[in-house]
Amino acid sequence: MPSTTSNLRVSQISPLIFQSEIRSMSVECDRVGGINLAQGICDTDLPDSVADQAIEAIRTGQNIYTRLDGIAPLRQAIAAKLLRHNKIAADPDSEILVTSGATGALYAASLALLNPGDEVILFEPFYGYHVSGLLSMRVKPVIVPLAPPDWQLNLDTLRQSITPRTRAIILNTPSNPSGKVFSAAELQAVADLAIEHDLFVITDEIYEYFLFDGARHISIATLPGMAERTITISGLSKTFSITGWRVGYLTASAKWIPSIGYFHDLTYVCSPAPLQYGSVAGLTQLSESFYESLSTEYQQKRDQLCQALTDAGLPPSIPAGAYYILADVSRLPGDTAQKKARNLLAATGVAAVAGTAFFAEGRGENTLRFCFGKKPEALDRACEALRSL
Ligand SMILES: Cc1ncc(COP(=O)(O)O)c(C=O)c1O
Incomplete structure (x- = not known):
């Protein structure tokens, strides 16, 4: 069948939605065996x-x-x-x-x-x-x-x-x-x-x-x-x-x-x-202390990753909640946030998400998002790798 006459195509809206940047960074991280601070997959243990x-x-x-x-x-x-x-x-x-x-x-x-x-x-x-x-x-x-x-x-x-x-x-x-x-x-x-x-x-x-x-x-x-x-x-x-x-x-x-x-x-x-x-x-x-300990435990993780980002010359914006950090990555090579994310992965083995995934067009190019909902060992390794930048 000649395909040139076919009307089969994705919907008009599909190209606008397409695979999320967060998932594609996780795929890339798996490919190179990196430490995934990109997706909010939170691999800590369940109760x-x-x-x-x-x-x-x-x-x-x-x-x-x-x-x-x-x-x-x-x-x-x-x-x-x-x-x-x-x-x-x-x-x-x-x-x-x-x-x-x-x-x-x-x-x-x-x-x-x-x-x-x-x-x-x-x-x-x-x-x-x-x-x-x-x-x-x-x-x-x-x-x-x-x-x-x-x-x-x-x-x-x-x-x-x-x-x-x-x-x-x-x-x-x-x-x-x-x-x-x-x-x-x-x-x-x-x-x-x-x-x-x-x-x-x-x-x-x-x-x-x-x-x-x-x-x-x-x-x-x-x-x-x-x-x-x-x-x-x-x-x-x-x-x-x-x-x-x-x-x-x-x-x-x-x-x-x-x-x-x-x-x-x-x-x-x-x-x-x-x-x-x-x-x-x-x-x-689960008792009330379970919920209270979430804040205590994640605040420590936040502080640990914020410090590592600061040491790496990637100044973080300190979050008041959730488990992500937006950091200023102006100093990384690359003219887009996506390229900066890929360069960071290549240099340190740490995956983060391009800030452009969270901002309207034209904004977020100097920002990456790092997730700290991670097991202590993974976070320790990521922090060490970031400091080596
Ligand atoms: C703001 C926000 N809402 C919802 C979700 C997804 O939640 P659920 O796993 O319950 O669908 C996420 C996951 O990253 C999130 O960040």
Whole structure:
């Protein structure tokens, strides 16, 4: 068949989305046997109780589809955790949806609540999946830059970005990649604008337990007037170091859950059944000290990597939360961030992600993102290698 006459081609949107820079850097790192500080894959150990319960669930036959909103014990455990840690009162039967990670939650919520041509505001530096997810639905991401070095929110810029087509604001706190933790005043300002312009707020709080130097996590859903318009997304990938399990959740008004649940069912059917049981064990059995130790342990890792980057002449922007560091890599050879990332990998065996993955076009060329959600040995080796630069 002559291929020149064929109409077979990828969709118009495909080239805009294509393989994420983060994944391609991981592939390149594997190829050269490097230390991967690129992808947020967090290879630290999971809690024993979580693993044991999942194995037990597989052995005792919990291997079939679950209800589309997840198993009841998990929804109940999430409701208890939301009340205890987030001050969100959610009914486990009508206001919680167990999802295929926070990613599945965001995708299903966007399909359920947004229309093609809608505009959605995101803060820069942003998490690439948020932008690409919207693009895949023909929704227009509108980028509002936060001001470095501490990523302050400029309220005037935010206000000016709102148009009659704006339908939602996506928040990510603590943020990947900047580590910004939105303050109470900033969240109140975002909430005021959302109420004034009748917008949804979709908030990705997956790093809620990774907080440094006394930073406090506040869920915007708890601010007055926000419960009905907020979709709060989180998950267990990061908290329990189970990124490959695909267990996340969202909580929202019972008005939205059936529609979001329908789209989640259509794409993912359900989060893996035995892994939902493992997650229940984590949420119900781990003590408060487990969550507190996450902050302590990761703050040490943050300090260790920040120091190594400083010593290497790559000044870091110190994150207040999450487990990534944006560093100024002006001194590395290469005229783009991608080339700088590849040169760093060649020189030190350390993989990082080009900053351009997190900024609108033309920005981020002198920035790389380093992940410190790593086992101590890997982090030690990476720090040593960076210092040799
Ligand atoms: C901001 C943010 N949201 C969501 C995710 C993915 O979460 P999950 O594994 O629950 O889909 C990540 C992972 O890197 C992330 O950084």
